[in-house]
Amino acid sequence: MPTIITHAIIPLAAGLALGPGRVSGGVIAAGMALAMVPDADVVGFSLGIEYAAPLGHRGASHALLSAAVVAAILTLFIRPERWRPAFAFLFFSMASHGLLDIFTNGGQGVALLWPFDDSRIFAPVTPIPVSPIGKDFFTIRGLHTLISEMGWVWLPALLIMLIGRATNANDRQKR
Numbered sequence: 413m414p415t416i417i418t419h420a421i422i423p424l425a426a427g428l429a430l431g432p433g434r435v436s437g438g439v440i441a442a443g444m445a446l447a448m449v450p451d452a453d454v455v456g457f458s459l460g461i462e463y464a465a466p467l468g469h470r471g472a473s474h475a476l477l478s479a480a481v482v483a484a485i486l487t488l489f490i491r492p493e494r495w496r497p498a499f500a501f502l503f504f505s506m507a508s509h510g511l512l513d514i515f516t517n518g519g520q521g522v523a524l525l526w527p528f529d530d531s532r533i534f535a536p537v538t539p540i541p542v543s544p545i546g547k548d549f550f551t552i553r554g555l556h557t558l559i560s561e562m563g564w565v566w567l568p569a570l571l572i573m574l575i576g577r578a579t580n581a582n583d584r585q586k587r
C-alpha cells in the first residue's frame with residue numbers, strides 16, 4: 413500500500429476539485445474513510461490468512477465490486493440529497509485504493525476483479541515504493557515512501573484540485 417494518508421488524499425483532492433455544489437463535506441469525509449478502509453485487511457495476517465488468499469491483504473477488500481457494494485450501502489445509510497453523485501464519489505473513493513496500490517513496487521498485486529477473477533494485478537509501471545506495514549512505517553524507509561508518494565500522488569492531486577477549483581470559479585463567473 414501507499415501510506416494510509418496518501419490514500420485519503422485522493423478523495424479529498426477530488427472532492428475539493430468538484431466543489432461543494434457537487435459533493436458535500438460529509439460525503440468527502442466518508443470518501444476519505446472509504447479510501448483508507450481496505451487496508452484493514454492486514455488483520456488477516458494475525459488471523460493466519462495467507463497474503464495471496466481471496467480474503468488476504470489486497471484481496472477482496474481491494475476489489476472494484478467491494479467498492480461498489482460498500483458505496484451503495486453507505487449511500488443508502490447517509491441518504492444524501494442527490495444520491496447519484498454521492499454514490500459515484502464514494503465508489504470512486506474506495507476503488508481509488510486498489511487502483512493506487514497496483515502502482516506500488518512490492519508485496520502482492522491487487523485482486524481488483526475479485527470475485528470474477530482472483531488474479532493479483534499490478535500496473536505495467538510501478539513507480540511508488542510499497543509502504544512498510546505497521547511499526548516499520550516509522551523508519552527511514554517509511555519516510556522515503558512518504559516523500560516518493562508526495563511526488564507521485566500528492567502533487568498531481570494538488571494540481572487536479574487547483575484546476576478543478578479554478579474551473580468551478582470560472583463557471584460561477586459565467587453564470
Ligand SMILES: [Zn+2]
Nearest residue numbers: 413450451513
Ligand atoms: Zn491497500
